[in-house]
Amino acid sequence: MATPIYSLSISARLTLDMHSLNNEGGEGNQIQTRMVDIVAADGRLYNVNAISGDMLKHIQAEHLYHIARNRSLALCAACQLFDANRISADSEYISQIQGKSDGEAIDLMLQRCTLDDVEGNLITADRSTPRKSVAEFGWVVGVPVDGEGRELTTTGSYLHVKYATERGASARAAASSEEARKANLGQALFHRPASSGVYALVTHYEISRIGFNDITRRYTLNESARLARHRALLESVLYTFLQPNGAMRSAQLPHLVAAEGAVSYSTDVVPAPTVSPLNAAYEQEIQEIAAALNGLRPGAVVVRSFASLSALAGILREMVETTAPFRMTV
Numbered sequence: 001m002a003t004p005i006y007s008l009s010i011s012a013r014l015t016l017d018m019h020s021l022n023n024e025g026g027e028g029n030q031i032q033t034r035m036v037d038i039v040a041a042d043g044r045l046y047n048v049n050a051i052s053g054d055m056l057k058h059i060q061a062e063h064l065y066h067i068a069r070n071r072s073l074a075l076c077a078a079c080q081l082f083d084a085n086r087i088s089a090d091s092e093y094i095s096q097i098q099g100k101s102d103g104e105a106i107d108l109m110l111q112r113c114t115l116d117d118v119e120g121n122l123i124t125a126d127r128s129t130p131r132k133s134v135a136e137f138g139w140v141v142g143v144p145v146d147g148e149g150r151e152l153t154t155t156g157s158y159l160h161v162k163y164a165t166e167r168g169a170s171a172r173a174a175a176s177s178e179e180a181r182k183a184n185l186g187q188a189l190f191h192r193p194a195s196s197g198v199y200a201l202v203t204h205y206e207i208s209r210i211g212f213n214d215i216t217r218r219y220t221l222n223e224s225a226r227l228a229r230h231r232a233l234l235e236s237v238l239y240t241f242l243q244p245n246g247a248m249r250s251a252q253l254p255h256l257v258a259a260e261g262a263v264s265y266s267t268d269v270v271p272a273p274t275v276s277p278l279n280a281a282y283e284q285e286i287q288e289i290a291a292a293l294n295g296l297r298p299g300a301v302v303v304r305s306f307a308s309l310s311a312l313a314g315i316l317r318e319m320v321e322t323t324a325p326f327r328m329t330v
Contacts, residue, residue: 002008002324005230005265008205009274010237011282012261012312013143017196019254021244022051029122033155037209040144041279048142049155049195051244056137056203059245061119064236068114073228076113087123094125102129103215110211110220114229117211117221134209134233138202138276140193147280153197160192194252200277201261205233208269208326218330230325238316241309259309263316266293267326268300 022034036050065082068075079090087093087109097105109131110117120133142153210229211221219226244254262283266270273289275282281306290301306312 002227003322004267004326005207005319005323006267006269006326006328007272008263008265009272010261010263010312011200011204011274011277012201012259012306013277014140014199014201014241014259015197016199016244017192017255017256017257018252020193020195020252021254022055025099026211031192033195033204035155036091036139036141038141038144039276039288046144046154048144049197051199053139054135056140056201056240056244057119057133057135059243060135060137060236060240061115062245063088063239063243064118064232066211067232067235069217071228071232073232074112074225075115076109079113079115086121087113088118088121088125097123098126102127103213104216105129106131106213107220110213114232118229118233132209132214134206135237136206137202140199140201141278143198143200143278153195153199155193155195157191157193162187177225191228192252196255202274202276203237204272204274205237207233207309209267210325212328219327223324223327230323231320234316234320234323241312256309259306259312260307261312262303262305263312263319264301264303264325265319266292266301268297269328270300271325272301273303 020031020033026058029163034050034052035047037045037047040046043251060081065072065075065079069080076087076093078085083089090112093108093112099106100108105123105127106129109121109123116131118134120132120135123129123131144153146152207230210233211219211226213220221229241259244256261277264274266287270293273286273293275285275289278284287303290303293301304315306315
């Protein structure tokens with residue numbers, strides 16, 4: 001019998017080298033990487049490289065999209081094209097919800113689309129009806145220092161130049177022409193960032209809400225459809241770790257050196273605990289929180305630690321095969 005999952009959390013430290021997955025933009029010939037201010041476990045303020053939760057969620061949603069298409073899971077007309085507007089850009093759906101209540105509009109959304117169910121959406125056509133996301137991502141932020149104050153995350157800037165087959169006077173003459181200047185041809189110099197370090201990741205999934213209408217407080221999907229979406233979601237989470245898409249991957253494919261952390265999940269109406277890996281003792285904290293929660297509801301929370309990406313893959317593969325979404329009392 002499959003184990004019911006109410007809530008799932010992953011807290012992890014990832015070692016990423018020479019990546020440029022998330023940038024603020026460019027100024028002149030300088031690409032500016034994304035930096036944020038954080039307060040670390042030592043209580044001090046640091047400025048560190050970071051990858052936004054929006055980017056991580058987009059990566060996970062894209063993996064879910066490919067899985068859904070491959071398995072013929074329900075997708076609205078817009079999501080079949082991976083339209084960022086999702087079901088709000090599905091004209092047939094918009095016409096069908098005219099004159100219907102918000103609860104009826106959400107029911108139809110859940111029936112028609114896996115992505116809108118799991119990733120959430122806001123219907124804005126003649127109304128403002130939200131569907132809260134099942135998947136939640138925090139910023140992936142660089143751990144600034146270790147317990148002895150040694151720097152763990154850094155960003156450098158590196159000079160690059162276009163490769164030109166023509167060299168010498170003929171190349172300079174070609175590059176100086178009006179047509180070349182307009183087309184941005186020639187040997188333009190530019191500076192590109194690359195970051196390396198240990199990064200803290202937190203992510204959470206309200207598994208029990210798959211197929212659940214928050215307005216009517218009832219499930220719209222049958223258990224077979226919910227199970228298919230649950231399995232697709234877990235696989236998309238795994239693929240997010242295996243292939244962290246983002247900027248600059250064509251020439252700065254990230255070196256994912258190590259992954260360690262904890263997967264926690266609950267089998268009863270209890271939140272799966274997560275603690276930021278910015279705290280070096282995060283795994284111990286998660287274990288102790290789980291013990292406290294299990295004191296209230298015996299066996300309700302399970303914590304599984306992993307010391308490598310392959311170990312995390314094994315945990316999530318096992319969960320795909322042996323778990324199902326929890327069904328709340330309605």
